[in-house]
Amino acid sequence: MLAKEASFNVIMNREFAGNAVLIVVLNLVVKSFYLFGIDRTVQNLLPEGEYGLYFTLFNFAFIFQIISDFGLQNFNARNLSQSRHLLQKYFPHLLTIKLLLGAAFTVVTVLLGYWWGFRSTGVWVLLLIICVNQFLQTLVLFLRSNLAGLGLYRLDSWASVLDKSLLVIIAGVLLWGPGLRTHFTIIWFVLAQTGAYVITIFLLLWYLRPRLGQLRLRWRGAQVQSLLRQSAPYALVVFLMTAYTRLDAVMIEKLLPNGAVEADRYASAFRLLDASNIAGYLLAGLLLPMFARQLKTTTSIVPLTRLAISTMWTGAISLSISVIWFAVPIMTSLYTNGDSYSGAILQWLMLTFIPMSGGYVYGTLLTANASLRPMNWVFVAGIFINVILNLLLIPRYGALGAAQATFITQSLTFLAQLALAKHLLQLPFAPALLLRLMLLSGLLVALGYYLNTHLLSVPLFVKFSACICAGILGAFALKLLDLKSWWSWLRPQ
Template structure:
């Protein structure tokens, strides 16, 4: 299982580290720079609102289905049509709820195109995620990897290239164009993923069975609560900021520019979770030991996370002023707080996935309830005091405490945690990485700029091998068996 995990992880990283960062920094960042600040802040607030409510269209089906199909792949043909019909019904409910919220908040009257467009985007995205859960559950990880980047690839081709060649330089860029191209990308992704699952599931016959739909919704309910709570403590800050502050739209825009780098980093964490969920589920079903797989995953992801976080903090001002026209020391400090949270967030991807695969949702949801209350309280306290910086501080504190609680649960319920040897290696890597990154910044900046950051990142990566967080012999041994 470790060999399978490593092989698919390398392929996933290659695909996603080419496409998704290109989208985030080559398209989304450029869009933010060419539209007015306030308008992008509105877009970011609406996006977070649609993501918070997106659980209605998913209702835990994705995680439940990934776990279920991974353990019983032969049942896909039997239940696929019922799950698909359930998704359609839930998507309709989601759209109606979001329109109601749009009426209450005023977004539907002020920005109907953005709200309606993002609603359809999330409906299609949720459908793609469900279809991908079937692909991953069948063990077709490399196909799932390719499907995962289709939507971003479409945006790059149809919007990114025109932006790069200066097509919009003499035109007032309308953010609605950005929404529409995203919608096209999700539609293409949905069509392709449906065709793949349809091939493996066989003929589809839709029969509206109310009891079966209710049974699916009931089965996904524990996963639903998990998703709702996670969305609330990770996405509530932007809408709060936009509504609480006089300059809320401007602050939301600044926060979004820093948060984008965390989103880019989270691509890696999500890849780990998407691979580990079906593997954990299969191991647990046959009574296998999940500890080696969890330890390997944590060591690999934290080797990258520590390197990235340390280098980003050291170079934070240079990063923000280089990427954004409104970059400043203030936005750089926000980035510093935001990026620190990537270390606990990446750990959450390892341990929360294990808790979900093991079925410990009640315990996990208790952690998230406290996380939501803590995050809401911190945001209400810190946003009026420090504005966007306060939201970043609240996010970081919340993520650290949630990771600590999940680590405690995994250790208590399954005996899976962080060993003292691992902990010492992580600390040693962090200390050495600070030294390497600082030396690179001091001697290579500002003449080399980007290269100074890349040199620092590479140096920190080498440290992971030096302190043996990543065992080169083990990696080479696994690769030789492919």
């Protein structure tokens, strides 16, 4: 029995390691190019404040995006990974529910936007298209959850960059096509997103079609009601978590007289946090079906949990500390309006990345364990704390205050998730792991200080790369990452 469990753990670790490398590399290449090659170019090209308005509307719609998903993605990934034969039975019902929820999300969000104050025709149309895009994005994620639930992790890794790859091509033509750049508008940008999502959805449906049997929409009241009731707790978790991570941008625009401009500054710094979160978000999606399968088979989750948190925090600590030391030159080199103020915003947001990355592991573990009620209370508290902090800090410090509120909120909610996971799943305390993480942090702080004060003539790229490389090498030296184990997981079998 023990030998069987050990063998299963090796298989899960190998699956995680191999697909983690693939999914991170693919997304760092494609999505980083999108964020800094396309998205950043759009912000620099448009008049100051126009992208800030888009960013505000995007986050406003994102808060209510859960209406279009209603937890179906996490519910489907978890249950399909445990009972893969249910695909043909549930998919037609889930797809029907998905389309109806998408329509409800669009109507509700547009009406709430009008009530909030987004009433001019141009803003209203922009919000409407953003709502459609966010529904299409959740539909892509729902289709991908079927790949992950079926154990097609490698294919899901490739599918994770499909929409952004298409968007890079479409938006790239609009930005750099002959005679098009001078006429570029924010509407072009959101319509390019629409096209990329639609093509991705058709390609995913085409691949899944042979596994679905007779594909058609189905509506059985009792079945739909049962599925909604089972997915509702997942929906509440996602909604609450989204609310306290996206309220800041909306509150900046509402609380400040120059809200659109301040939101523009916040968006420019948030883009780097968004890029950093690519790996964490994708690895969380990879971990969910793996954790769920281990819990279903009563296999120990400790080895995979430690592998995941060591990997997440090695990357998060190395990247965050490196960016914090060079935040101002990074912002001034990336943006036409970059300065020390936007650099300070970036420092607080990148500090936030450390607790956020920990939350990706322990929050995913709690979700796989269906420990949703206690998590919901944590996120309710997170929303309350975030709103209070934003009301206190934004009027006084502007977008910088929102970044500080985000760091405090994310840190407290992560600690609560960690405590819950240890209590509910009897996870052992790992003081040696904590000590090694602290040593890695100290090493990078010292190196960053030396590079920032003694090597002023060295190019930014060289110093930044030195910090990142030192973090990775330090992680191997401190046994946070074990080279022999990773090689055994990654080498062809």
